[in-house]
Every structure is written in structure tokens, then in C-alpha cells.
Amino acid sequence: MADPSTYRPKPGTIPTQPGVYRFRDAHKRVIYVGKAKSLRPRLSSYFQDLANLHPRTQTMVTTAASVEWTVVNTEVEALQLEYSWIKEFDPRFNVKYRDDKSYPWLAVTVGEEFPRVMVGRGAKKKGTRYFGPYGHAWAIRETVDLLLRVFPMRSCSNGVFKRSQQIGRPCLLGYIDKCAAPCVGKVDADEHRAIVEDFCEFMGGRTGAFVKRLEKEMYAASDAMEFEKAARLRDDLGALNKALEKQAVVLGDGTDADVIAVAEDPLEVAVQIFYVRGGRIRGQRGWVADRVEEGDTGDLVEHFLLQLYGGESGDSIPREILVPALPADAATLEQLLGEIRGAKVAIRVPQRGDKKTLQETVARNAVQALALHKTKRASDLTTRNRALEEIQEALELGEVPLRIECYDISNLQGTEVVASMVVFEDGLPRKSEYRRFVIRGVDGQNDVASMHEVITRRFRRLLDERSPEAGPTSDSGPMLVDPETGKPRKFAYVPGLVVVDGGPPQVAAAVQALAELGLGDIPVCGLAKRLEEVWVPGEEDPVIMPRTSEGLYLLQRVRDEAHRFAITHHRGRRSKTMVESVLDDVPGLGEVRRKTLLKHFGSLRKLRAASVEEIAQAPGIGPAIAAAIHQAVSQSPATQAPQEQ
Numbered sequence: 168m169a170d171p172s173t174y175r176p177k178p179g180t181i182p183t184q185p186g187v188y189r190f191r192d193a194h195k196r197v198i199y200v201g202k203a204k205s206l207r208p209r210l211s212s213y214f215q216d217l218a219n220l221h222p223r224t225q226t227m228v229t230t231a232a233s234v235e236w237t238v239v240n241t242e243v244e245a246l247q248l249e250y251s252w253i254k255e256f257d258p259r260f261n262v263k264y265r266d267d268k269s270y271p272w273l274a275v276t277v278g279e280e281f282p283r284v285m286v287g288r289g290a291k292k293k294g295t296r297y298f299g300p301y302g303h304a305w306a307i308r309e310t311v312d313l314l315l316r317v318f319p320m321r322s323c324s325n326g327v328f329k330r331s332q333q334i335g336r337p338c339l340l341g342y343i344d345k346c347a348a349p350c351v352g353k354v355d356a357d358e359h360r361a362i363v364e365d366f367c368e369f370m371g372g373r374t375g376a377f378v379k380r381l382e383k384e385m386y387a388a389s390d391a392m393e394f395e396k397a398a399r400l401r402d403d404l405g406a407l408n409k410a411l412e413k414q415a416v417v418l419g420d421g422t423d424a425d426v427i428a429v430a431e432d433p434l435e436v437a438v439q440i441f442y443v444r445g446g447r448i449r450g451q452r453g454w455v456a457d458r459v460e461e462g463d464t465g466d467l468v469e470h471f472l473l474q475l476y477g478g479e480s481g482d483s484i485p486r487e488i489l490v491p492a493l494p495a496d497a498a499t500l501e502q503l504l505g506e507i508r509g510a511k512v513a514i515r516v517p518q519r520g521d522k523k524t525l526q527e528t529v530a531r532n533a534v535q536a537l538a539l540h541k542t543k544r545a546s547d548l549t550t551r552n553r554a555l556e557e558i559q560e561a562l563e564l565g566e567v568p569l570r571i572e573c574y575d576i577s578n579l580q581g582t583e584v585v586a587s588m589v590v591f592e593d594g595l596p597r598k599s600e601y602r603r604f605v606i607r608g609v610d611g612q613n614d615v616a617s618m619h620e621v622i623t624r625r626f627r628r629l630l631d632e633r634s635p636e637a638g639p640t641s642d643s644g645p646m647l648v649d650p651e652t653g654k655p656r657k658f659a660y661v662p663g664l665v666v667v668d669g670g671p672p673q674v675a676a677a678v679q680a681l682a683e684l685g686l687g688d689i690p691v692c693g694l695a696k697r698l699e700e701v702w703v704p705g706e707e708d709p710v711i712m713p714r715t716s717e718g719l720y721l722l723q724r725v726r727d728e729a730h731r732f733a734i735t736h737h738r739g740r741r742s743k744t745m746v747e748s749v750l751d752d753v754p755g756l757g758e759v760r761r762k763t764l765l766k767h768f769g770s771l772r773k774l775r776a777a778s779v780e781e782i783a784q785a786p787g788i789g790p791a792i793a794a795a796i797h798q799a800v801s802q803s804p805a806t807q808a809p810q811e812q
Contacts, residue, residue, distance in 0.1 A: 171228045175214045181207040186238040187248045190231040197256035199227050202245040206236050227260045242499040250477040262456045262470050273298040275367055280356055281349045282363045283321045284311060298370045315345040317403045318366035333780045371444060422446060424487040428530035429467055430537040437537035438471050439529050455540045469494035476504055484508040489517050489526055550717050551594030557718030561710050562703060564690055568663030569593055575668040575729035576617045586621040587733035591725050601732055615676045618667055622680035630684060668726050670695040670702050678704045694726045753795050760787050775800045
């Protein structure tokens, strides 16, 4: 525990201008990022008597070993820099909101020649317009199915679209008038894009114009005695109204707004947001975060808005944001969001009427989300702590193994040997630090030699990262942060426990590799699959942990994750090898075209299922070569999955 007075800046050295500051620990890792209108009073507040500080602030300043700052011209620049640094350094003492689940989006690929509507999850992509997120994927699909009757745009995959172009016949949706069938030329690209734009405007909340237009066309067709057209328009109007019924009007003035509510306790905070467009709820989303820094509801709202909108495009930000409490720098935040949106943005606390009622509804959702999360988390957090303590006790470790690294070897009948390294911190997977290794020059059946090689390679990298040549050192040892990039040297962290998949031979190989590198003090154990025995170095008998032990369960999870990660890597390499071996004898197909073909289809199974015409669609593949490829893969035996180890 550091004494804050040892790194307190000298009086008068802290500027009074706006700026952003960073606290770093002894290894130069950034642990907290903050901003201030005036740096001097804000930073001075951290160096008062510890008894006067909030417990979380106490922990932060005693963990830190230094503080630095950057002066900026305006408060808006300070907000932007704070967001950038939080995103880059991922400081442990900053609030980080994480989704309580994965939400589906309604996406329109406006960047394509013939845009497609689809339902998906995950990160947003360029050239695609998104609506939502929504609570349930099935609800979006029902709505889209209704709207395709009125806006018959393309909804098929690229493969189905290309196949319909080749055979000159539309798919089923084209026959039942739920697609304008641009694949066979029923409409051209401009006509199809007009349909797409109407669909996007409708989903964006501008619904009244379409309803009125359809009503006008329906009555005109009826007056002209075009009863079949009038009946079709009547059914289209019914489909629109049915779709609108699924999205109840909550704001009568047709406002576009994001309605945000917060539920908090001393340890955690839950945030819920309702996306309202055109007065109707278009989507909902929730986050939960550990409350690791001091601050009131306004501060939490500011951090949330910065993380929510900081990396978004302008069209994702509405003109009005309703919050439970105004941030201290609300005007600055409005200015920043306005610059991103390209138009004015208002952040308000609703006082009465429909907006106040809606926020109360969102607040109830936030309270329920926090209660549900705490029910799950209480058991989970307690279990993880108990598991780590049980491992420490069973293996007689000097301290709780907060960082566990596990290694597994995978091969296919002695070929394509690969290894995996997975990392668990505080009992949870740290996937950003997973690593894969390709083992060469070792007999594929010799798991012991392979384990020795991978342990040697990983911990030699640790020594390289911690060497003086890698960068400067601090009083407590080598820096774990690259001084040039400011990013963590992830291989420089020493694990509290190394787990290998296997028994005494694999454990001995790992211990020998560590000893050869002068790292014999790192604890090692092995977990054998057959009886789930835990082997430790130098012991004739295994450590038998009870079957109900949470510690054994955690070790199994770590081992199984390493095995899964190795097998996934192995299958990808095997698929690539099989495709290349099948195509070796195809005339005119060199290495570059083979790689292009593999990237286009992804696997031998998909390539085998493709027609000559579909193969010819791959870049650089003509009809003659496509025919030769089709013949080669058709004559090759079906892929059998040999046993993986």
C-alpha cells in the first residue's frame, strides 16, 4: 500500500486550466482517468487526510504510485480526451458499463447495391443502418415480415441472391410479393433503393405520411373501380397498422428521445435506456457496472453518456436525452454530443407528464435489473472467492492465485500440433490475453516435449518484456506498460499458478522449462482428465480434491477452456490444410488462388456443396478452373474428423 504523500505533486506545480489526469500504479499501469474544469483543486482533493476520503477513493490513491495530467483548451476537449483514455487504458478504478445481455439489431445494408434487411447482434459495421436494439429477435422478425408486404425489399442472404441471379428465378418471397425481386430484374437498383429508403423512414418513426398515402391511394383506386388494387392497398394498410400496434405510443408529441434511468447501491449501478423514436418505443437496453469510484447520480449519468455516445455516429444520438439527474457539466456534455450529432442536443430531467411517467417505468426496469443481477452475482462472487481459496489451500500456495494460466496441447494423429494458453483472473476468463502457439520441430505424439516448448516460449517472452532492454524500470521492478505505446505488456505478468493439461510428465516438463529460465518459484500443477487428479511437482501421489469442491470445478473450467481454445485453432488449421491438399493437383490453381478460394468459402464442406457457377463467383476463378475445382472436390472422399487430442 503506497502513501499518497510520496507522489503528491509539489505545491504550485498543478495548473488551474481544464485538463485530464491519470493515476498510475507502481508498474505504470493506468488505474484511473478523470477530468476537471480546473486541475489544481481537483487533484489536491485526492491528497487530503485519507480518513476524509471515500473508501473507494482511498483504495485508488493508495494503489497508485504517480499522477500525471494533460492540459487542454476547453472542457469539451477534456471530455473527449477522458473518453479516449478510458477506452485505451481500461482503468480498473473507472466505472465500466457492460451489457447485461446481447441485444439484437434490425440492420439495413445501405452500402450495398441492393440493400438487405436482416436481424443481427454484435458490433456495428460501416455501410449499415441500424434500428433498435430490441428486446427479442422474434419480435423484430414478426414486424419485418409484416412490413415486407408494404416495403418489398430484399431480405435474402448473398448466397440466395446470387443463386437466383444465376438461375433467373426469384426465391419464394419474390413469388408471394414480399420481395420486389431485384435479383431477376423486376426492379432496378434505383427502384429498389427507393423502397429501402421508404422502409428506413418508416422504421425511423415517420409513419404518419405512409399511412395517409396508402389511404389516399386506396380510396382513389376504389373510386376508379380498381377493386383488386384497392383490396391490396387495404391489406397493406392493415399490415402497417398491425406493425404500429406492436409499438405503443408513449410520447404524444412524437418526440425522438433516449430515456435513461439509474438504480444504484454502494457497490454496483444498473442503467436502463428506452429508445423512443417518433413517440414510440423502438428498443431497450441495459447495463450493469461495479461502482469503483466516488460520485453522485449526476456523475454516473455523465460517465454513462460519455461511454454510450462517445464512439457512436451522429444519427445514433437523439435531439433529447432524458436523465434522472443532470451531470455537473451538462452544458459541456450537450456541446460535445451536439458536435457529434451535427445538431443541438438537450439533456433534461423530466418533471411531469408523459415523459416523467415513462422515466418512472424505465426506473422500475433498472431496479429489477439490479436486483436480478445481484441475485446472480452474490452466489457467483462468493463461489469464485471460495474456489480460489480452496486452490490455495490444496496446493499450499503462498497467496491466492488471482491470475491462473492454463496450457493445452492439441494434435491430429501426430500432425498439426498446436498449443493454447488461456488466462483466468479473479476466477473469470480474460479472453483478451488468450494466446495460440504452433509447435514445430517436435514429434506430434510427444506431448511432453510440446509442453516444454510452449512453456519455454511463453516465459521467455515474459523475461524479454521485463528485461532492461524492453524499457525503464521502477522502484518496485520492471514496468508492465510499454512506455512508447502506453499499453500493457501482457506477457510481462507473472501468473499466480500455471496449470497444464496432463499428469506428472507434463507437470515435470513445465517445471523443467521454468527452472531453465530461472523462474522456478512459479507454482505449477497438472489436471489429469481420467480421474480429475491434481498433480503437483515432486509428489508421488496426486492431490485429491473433493468432487463437490469449487476449487476443483474452477480448475476443470480453466482446463476445459484451454482445450476448447486449442481445438478451435486446430480445426481452423486442419480445414485450411484439407482444402489445399484437395486442390493441389488442379491445373492453373496456384497458392494465391487457393488462399482466395479458402477465404471465399471458409471450409471444404461448403466448397464441396457449391455448384460450378458459385465457385466461378470467387475472385480470380474462371469457368474452366471452377469446373476443374468442382471435379476435384467431388471426387475427394468426404471429410472425416479423426480423433483430436
